[in-house]
Amino acid sequence: MASPLSARVSPRVALISIVGFWLFYYAIATARALAMTFENRWEMAGWRLLVGVIGIAVTYGLYLILRCARSWSLTKAILLALVICAPAALIYSSANWYVFYKLRTTPHETVVIRHPTEAKTVRIEDKTMTISVGTDGDLVDEKVVDPLGMIADTTMNGYFFLVAWCAFYFALAYAAAVREVERAAAGYQAAARAAELRALRYQVNPHFLFNTLNSLSSLVLQNRSEKAEAMIQNLAAFFRTSLTVDATTDVTLAEEIALQRQYLEIEAVRFRDRLIVAIDIPPSLEDACVPGLILQPLVENAIKYGVSRTTRPVTISVSATEDARGLVLSVRDDADPGIGAELLGMPGTGVGLANVRERLAARHGDAASCHHGPLSSGGYSVVLTMPLVRNGC
Incomplete structure (x- = not known):
């Protein structure tokens, strides 16, 4: 398994x-200096900015x-x-000490120690010195600040700051x-969905081919060679179009x-006087998008269980309308009463309808539906x- 840190953080994002982080530190430190009215706080802000730049370079490393x-x-x-x-x-801590206690210090600076009654002057080499004055103004103590101690203290603060950035x-x-x-x-x-759609789509073609070959077999047995040839040509045209x-x-x-x-022209060869086709598609819906061959199983079922089971003409109606749900497509037949009810228990119809439902669900999810059933008439x-x-x- 790949490491949770395997993704690349771009240099731009890292630098930002x-x-x-360091701008936040600079703002907090400067605000603290201003709030506590430190001496030379504006000068210190400039030197602090230089230390911040050094901190940025160290963190980028x-x-x-x-x-x-x-x-x-991890x-x-x-x-x-x-x-x-x-x-x-x-x-970082060493650079901080060097900037504030070396670069910032003026050599041989004179410090005036004032008392209410008098003043004393002490000449020092740098500012790493603490001077105590007695009540009479005398210099009673002078202590050189330990650089190592200051660096160690700043190192601890800097360590936790850098660890915080690493966590970020x-x-x-x-x-x-x-x-x-x-x-x-x-x-x-997306790949699985595409594979599912292909599998469902191509599931239709063998089913249709099986029915058509049965029709061709019937024509051949009846010595209707011209009709059989016409059906073969229509079949080739149908597959050429659908498979592209x-x-x-x-x-x-x-x-x-x-x-x-x-497809219906192919079946019309078989059911010459028993198949009537009625298609009602408004021109305004002709550019609507639908899954390819979504109507094929429905028309096949209407032929197989409606037209083929009656001796009188049967009308297969295909229509399209638009309502609040979106596009509504319907395929229905007017076969004899009772035939529609029989279809509910026939396993053959379930394959085509299940195919349609699954393709609609794969394409549109819960936004699509498939309702079917026998008509009262x-x-x-x-x-x-x-x-x-x-x-x-």
Whole structure:
């Protein structure tokens, strides 16, 4: 399993986080100096800014080291950060002492020690000195400040500050890793969805081919060679058209209806006087997008269980309307009463309807539906609803 820190934090993001941390430190330290009315506080703010720039450089060095440990486990990376923050804090603390107690000091400065009644003058070499004055104005104590002690104290503060930035860096790396995992998961999900759509789409074609071959067999047995040849040509045209469409993309409703017309022309050879087709598609809905061959199983069922089971003409109606739910497609037949009710218990119809429901769910989720059932006047009806999408196929 990949390390949670394996994602790359760009130098730009790292630098922004580093500068932000040190600007926060600078603002807090400067505000404290102003609030406590330290002497030379504006001059100190300038020197503090220089120390902040040094701190940014030291922290960026930490980033370069931690970046090399991207493949490490989180535990090892944390231990590395705890270790390297110590010398980094020491470097920062030493630079801080040098700036404030060496660069800022004027050599041979004269310090005047004032008393209510008199003044004494002491000449010192630097400002790392504490001077105590007695009540009579005499110099009673002078103590040179220990640089090592000051550096050690600042090192401790700097250490925890740098550790805090390392923790923030780990959070950035972990967040980047989570985003990468989410993007990969989304890619896998899209690929799985596309595979599912292809599987459902191509499940239709063998079913249709089986029925058509049965029809061709009947024509051959009846020595109706011309009709058989016409059916073969229509079949070739149908498959040529349907297989050129990507299974994961939609087609316009006009294209879908054109495919169904080709299919119905094939079946019309078999059911010469018993098949009547009524298609009602408003011109305003011809550019609506639908899953390719979504109507095919429904028209097949209407032929197989409606037309083929009666001796009188049966009308298959295909219509499209628009309502508050979106696009509404319906396929129905007016076969004899009772036939529609019989279909509810037939396993054959379940394959096609299940295919349609699964494809709609894969494409539109809960926004699409498939309702079907027998009609009181006879026959069977299937109604599909889906979002009305235009210019997206």
